Amino acid sequence: MELTRDNYYSPEADREYMSCSQYQDFLECEAATMAKMHGLFVPKETEALLVGNYVHTALESDEAHEEFIEAHMDSIFKLKTSKATGETSITGKYAAFQKADEIIQIFLTDPTLKQFILMDGENEKIMTGNLFGMKWKIRLDKYTPDRMIIDYKTAADLSTEYNLALGERECFLEAYGYLMRAAVYSEIEKQFTGNKEDPPFIILAVTKQEPCDKGAYLLNHRQRYDWELSVIEAHMKRIREVKWGMVRPRRCGHCEWCRKTKRLTGVIPYYHIKPGYQAECEEEYDGIFASYMEAAQAQRGL
Numbered sequence: 001m002e003l004t005r006d007n008y009y010s011p012e013a014d015r016e017y018m019s020c021s022q023y024q025d026f027l028e029c030e031a032a033t034m035a036k037m038h039g040l041f042v043p044k045e046t047e048a049l050l051v052g053n054y055v056h057t058a059l060e061s062d063e064a065h066e067e068f069i070e071a072h073m074d075s076i077f078k079l080k081t082s083k084a085t086g087e088t089s090i091t092g093k094y095a096a097f098q099k100a101d102e103i104i105q106i107f108l109t110d111p112t113l114k115q116f117i118l119m120d121g122e123n124e125k126i127m128t129g130n131l132f133g134m135k136w137k138i139r140l141d142k143y144t145p146d147r148m149i150i151d152y153k154t155a156a157d158l159s160t161e162y163n164l165a166l167g168e169r170e171c172f173l174e175a176y177g178y179l180m181r182a183a184v185y186s187e188i189e190k191q192f193t194g195n196k197e198d199p200p201f202i203i204l205a206v207t208k209q210e211p212c213d214k215g216a217y218l219l220n221h222r223q224r225y226d227w228e229l230s231v232i233e234a235h236m237k238r239i240r241e242v243k244w245g246m247v248r249p250r251r252c253g254h255c256e257w258c259r260k261t262k263r264l265t266g267v268i269p270y271y272h273i274k275p276g277y278q279a280e281c282e283e284e285y286d287g288i289f290a291s292y293m294e295a296a297q298a299q300r301g302l
């Protein structure tokens with residue numbers, strides 16, 4: 001299929017292509033990712049996601065921003081409908097979007113951030129390529145004529161996080177998978193353009209804190225990219241088998257999808273839910289897996 005701005009995030013596009021978010025989703029919960037891909041489940045749009053998109057579209061163009069606001073009036077504005085006339089009027093803006101306006105102003109006025117935002121380039125540039133035996137899609141917030149990839153991020157903060165698996169603290173860019181994203185984007189960009197050198201990958205971030213924090217970061221680091229790609233490769237065999245309907249997806253047991261569809265089969269000993277007890281992940285239930293198994297298998301080799 002031909003990817004466009006309108007179908008990029010569709011279940012159909014996700015069935016045909018891998019993406020960085022889909023990869024992260026598979027690691028979180030295979031069952032939810034498959035259910036979403038096969039149209040059984042539409043996750044709730046969180047306020048954090050809406051705020052992120054509100055800021056993104058403002059940095060892209062007035063047109064894109066107005067279109068976004070039109071489509072999300074009741075999430076952004078406090079509306080009141082008059083009983084007498086039936087007319088709806090705006091009585092204010094929700095606090096998260098007032099903060100978003102402040103964040104946009106920082107992006108547009110800070111001298112360092114502004115110079116990247118004002119650069120010539122294509123917004124929401126879509127590229128495709130192949131990695132580890134599957135087709136991948138990427139969507140760049142901004143792509144300049146000299147191959148710079150610029151990503152905008154509305155962050156909670158710019159702090160460090162403790163990584164349980166690694167047993168060490170890491171920066172927010174590592175914790176949220178931005179090095180993984182940069183490694184994948186670089187590979188796909190090189191395939192797409194035929195260049196051999198990694199493109200510069202820059203993250204511009206402003207936080208929702210009071211007052212806001214801000215940062216501009218260059219993520220290029222070849223050894224780190226190689227490590228990130230090797231981690232992805234290690235997971236891809238399992239992901240391919242799940243995505244192509246060859247094995248049943250595992251249910252994480254606690255996400256929105258798993259809670260919504262949970263079937264109790266009896267009582268379990270209390271210590272099975274104590275922290276540290278490693279319960280086996282349940283596999284996706286009969287009826288649900290059967291409903292999309294054939295469609296998933298049809299994706300194999302596409």
Ligand SMILES: [Zn+2]
Nearest residue numbers: 029252255258
């Ligand atoms: Zn789950």
